Amino acid sequence: MNLVEISRLSVVLGQQTVLSNVDLSITPGEIVTIVGPNGSGKSTLLRAIIGAVTPAHGRITRQPGLRIGYVPQKLHIDPTLPLTVRRFLGLPTPVPEPAAQAALTRAGAGDLMTRPMTGLSGGQFQRVLLARALLGDPQLLILDEATQGLDQPGSAAFYATLETVRHELDCAVLMVSHELHVVMAASDRVICLNTHVCCHGAPEHVASAPEYRALFGSGTHGALALYRHEHDHVHDETCGHDHDHSHEPAQ
Amino acid sequence: MSLFDDFLIRAGLAGIGVALAAAPLGSFVVWRRMAYFGDATAHAAILGVALALALDISVFATVLVAALAMAGTVSMLAGRTHAMDTLLGVIAHAALAFGLVAVAFLRGVQFDLAAWLFGDILAVGRADLATIWIGTVLVLGLLWWRWNALLTATLNADLAYASGIDPRREQLVLTLALALVVAVAIKVVGVLLIGAMLIIPAAAARPFASTPERMAGIAVLIGMASVLGGLQLAYTFDTPTGPTIVCVATGLFAVSSLSGRKHR
Numbered sequence: 001m002n003l004v005e006i007s008r009l010s011v012v013l014g015q016q017t018v019l020s021n022v023d024l025s026i027t028p029g030e031i032v033t034i035v036g037p038n039g040s041g042k043s044t045l046l047r048a049i050i051g052a053v054t055p056a057h058g059r060i061t062r063q064p065g066l067r068i069g070y071v072p073q074k075l076h077i078d079p080t081l082p083l084t085v086r087r088f089l090g091l092p093t094p095v096p097e098p099a100a101q102a103a104l105t106r107a108g109a110g111d112l113m114t115r116p117m118t119g120l121s122g123g124q125f126q127r128v129l130l131a132r133a134l135l136g137d138p139q140l141l142i143l144d145e146a147t148q149g150l151d152q153p154g155s156a157a158f159y160a161t162l163e164t165v166r167h168e169l170d171c172a173v174l175m176v177s178h179e180l181h182v183v184m185a186a187s188d189r190v191i192c193l194n195t196h197v198c199c200h201g202a203p204e205h206v207a208s209a210p211e212y213r214a215l216f217g218s219g220t221h222g223a224l225a226l227y228r229h230e231h232d233h234v235h236d237e238t239c240g241h242d243h244d245h246s247h248e249p250a251q
Numbered sequence: 252m253s254l255f256d257d258f259l260i261r262a263g264l265a266g267i268g269v270a271l272a273a274a275p276l277g278s279f280v281v282w283r284r285m286a287y288f289g290d291a292t293a294h295a296a297i298l299g300v301a302l303a304l305a306l307d308i309s310v311f312a313t314v315l316v317a318a319l320a321m322a323g324t325v326s327m328l329a330g331r332t333h334a335m336d337t338l339l340g341v342i343a344h345a346a347l348a349f350g351l352v353a354v355a356f357l358r359g360v361q362f363d364l365a366a367w368l369f370g371d372i373l374a375v376g377r378a379d380l381a382t383i384w385i386g387t388v389l390v391l392g393l394l395w396w397r398w399n400a401l402l403t404a405t406l407n408a409d410l411a412y413a414s415g416i417d418p419r420r421e422q423l424v425l426t427l428a429l430a431l432v433v434a435v436a437i438k439v440v441g442v443l444l445i446g447a448m449l450i451i452p453a454a455a456a457r458p459f460a461s462t463p464e465r466m467a468g469i470a471v472l473i474g475m476a477s478v479l480g481g482l483q484l485a486y487t488f489d490t491p492t493g494p495t496i497v498c499v500a501t502g503l504f505a506v507s508s509l510s511g512r513k514h515r
Contacts, residue, residue: 052412070413077406081282082460092403092414116461142413 001063002027003140003172004049009058011044018044020196022058026140031166031173033183035206036193037215042176043073045193046144049174066140069133069171071126073144083117085109089132099135106168107131108161123154127161134165141166143175155179159186180216258373262482265375266496268383269436269448270474272390275467276428277449278456279394282405282463283425286450287336288325291343292426293433293445295321297350300367300437304357311382311434318430321346326426347442370441370493372482379438386435390428397424402463440493447497452477455504458511473503 002025011019019041026032034042047053048060050070062068077083089100104110109127112120120128126146133141143162147155159182166173177183183190183203190206192198198211206212280289299317303310321342328338354362366374375383394401404411404418411418436445452474453466460466481496488495 047409047412050409050413051415052409068413070410072407072409075407075410078282078284080454080457081405082457082462082466083406084461087462087464088406090399091406092399092411092416094399 003063003066004174005059005061006049007059007061009045009048009060010056011041011048011053012056013044013053017056017195019048022193022197024191024197026172026174028139029170029172030188031186032175032189032191033187034174034176034191034193035178035180035183035212035216036198040194042193043144046070046142046174046176049142063139067136067138069136069138069141071129071133071141071143071146073146073148073176075125075129077117079118085112085115085117085120085128088117088128089135091132093136095135100131103131103134104128106134106165108157122149123158126150126158130158130162130165134169137169138171140172140174141169143173143177145176145178147177147179155182258375259482259486261375261377261380262372262492263479265372265380265383265439266478266482267475268380268387269432269439270452270478271471272387272428272432272435273445273448274452274456274470274474275394276390276425276432277451277453278463278467278470279401279405279425280429280449281453281457285425286446287339287343288322289429289449290446291325291339291346292318292322292429293437293442294343294350295346296433296437296442296445297367298346298353299350299434300442301350301353301357304354304362310437311386314434314437315430317346318433319427322426322430326422366441367437368441368443369491370437370439370444372439372492372496375438383435383438386431390431390435393424393428393431397421401425440496444493444497447500448474451497451500451504455500455507458507473500473507477503 004024004026006022006024009019009022009024010017022045024032024045034045036042044053048055049062050068085104086100089095089103095103101110101113104113107127107130109124109131112124112128115124117125117128130143130146146162147158150158159179162173163186184207187203189200190203191200192206192209192212192215194215198215199206199209201209277289280286295317296314299314300310302317303313306313325339325342333341351364354364363371400411400416401421401424403414403416404421408418411421432449433442433445436448440448452470455473456466456469459469477496477500480499482492484490484499485492485495
């Protein structure tokens with residue numbers, strides 16, 4: 001059974017239709033990435049899946065008892081709220097010390113247990129968020145632009161950690177990301193969203209779809225071509241077929 | 252002499268009861284930036300008092316209803332046409348004004364306005380004391396029961412949803428607790444100073460706390476110290492008790508802020 005099954009989902013916020021007629025299903029263990037321009041409804045789709053927004057039409061069916069680990073886009077902690085990493089990990093379900101330490105270590109933040117949340121750097125903060133999401137042994141990890149605000153090495157390190165974690169837990173991942181090289185390298189499926197689903201499928205398929213190019217323009221395409229170039233030559237195992245596709249060199 | 256001791260002890264017990272309930276709830280008010288919300292709820296209580304006097308029924312019940320109605324109204328209207336703080340600025344003062352006007356119509360009734368505005372802790376009777384402690388136990392029970400869910404919802408609504416917690420429900424729990432505290436505290440510090448009992452101990456506790464639980468605990472201690480110190484000073488200098496309690500709390504807040512700054 002699919003972890004999440006979305007059919008003909010529409011979401012209206014205020015007067016604005018943010019999502020219209022979206023179909024999406026997530027099977028156990030797969031990595032699905034949502035790409036799309038600002039305001040295209042990416043975050044809203046994730047928020048609908050966790051139950052934070054109510055659909056205007058359509059249905060979202062979660063597998064009964066589905067364990068979701070959610071990493072929000074940004075989390076502002078009010079400075080009036082004193083919170084250590086240890087205490088944050090125990091919200092809302094208290095966890096024993098060893099489990100908390102294991103999750104932190106797994107997320108690459110093993111030495112942060114006693115630190116106050118407000119004193120963490122951007123990269124540390126995201127890793128602690130990831131650690132918290134891992135605590136309930138999730139079947140589905142949902143990440144909303146988890147590397148926003150991180151520099152390139154920080155972001156790459158975060159995704160490397162995520163990759164390891166996913167292998168260890170064997171969970172599905174649904175994420176929103178602007179880092180197209182990551183998206184294309186790591187995803188089983190890519191969904192290109194602009195209020196409705198423009199196109200979806202394997203990364204290579206989506207990248208060559210006209211709808212996708214229309215949305216992301218030539219700038220992104222250049223970056224993508226650069227990436228592909230790299231990809232083909234550095235760890236070229238499965239993507240040899242890629243050469244028959246329209247393949248423009250980086251400019 | 253024993254009678255004298257008795258009313259001071261009753262006052263002390265009443266104040267401690269209020270501090271016990273107000274301090275942890277006040278921590279949430281601080282974390283969620285609901286200070287004005289607390290004030291509006293408290294100010295609405297004077298309408299409840301007018302209602303109780305007009306109908307000759309229990310003040311506790313009508314104040315509770317008025318505070319809940321106010322909280323509900325604000326929650327419903329918020330974000331529609333006016334910003335929250337504008338709305339609260341209108342409604343909080345309107346509630347106070349209408350309450351005072353309503354009370355003025357009750358000419359036949361004996362009514363000590365100052366006692367309701369600033370509290371009259373020295374006049375707390377056995378029945379009042381029982382009401383206060385029942386209310387305190389209810390508030391603490393509510394907070395104890397929902398503590399982790401409340402904290403998660405306070406931290407981030409989406410994190411709460413993802414954990415299967417409905418933040419709107421937790422908001423409702425806080426609103427109910429707030430109305431209870433107002434109903435409990437009105438006799439002790441009066442409608443104008445309830446906000447102080449909520450905010451000041453929690454704010455004073457912040458520099459010394461590393462976790463939410465510690466902050467709430469330290470706030471309770473600061474609240475109790477303010478009540479007992481305020482009672483003592485009011486007795487010594489013959490000053491109004493409610494305001495004196497708030498003055499002591501503010502003094503503790505100032506000391507805490509200064510020493511907190513030194514720590515950093």
